[in-house]
Amino acid sequence: MRVIECRSTRMTFFCYRGPNAGRYYTAEGERTAELDKVDEMVKVAESQQKAKENDQKEFKTCNSKWQKVSSF
Secondary structure, eight states, rough: HHHHHHHHHHHHSSSSSSSSSSSOOTTTTTTTTHHHHHHHHHHHHHHHHHHHHHHHSSOOOOOOOOOOOOOO
């Protein structure tokens, strides 16, 4: 999720001064295959996070403590 935070921070705080050529964008400002892979990983991570949250809602944690009961 760190990549998402980095992208949103960059878009919020920095002025656009042209395409950022390199790993994620070409010199013409087009997306690269690497950025498409990152976006796909972000989608998978978000769906996993959503599934985890749904599981936590469905299966609430139990605050009780199990103890072995000794017989007489």
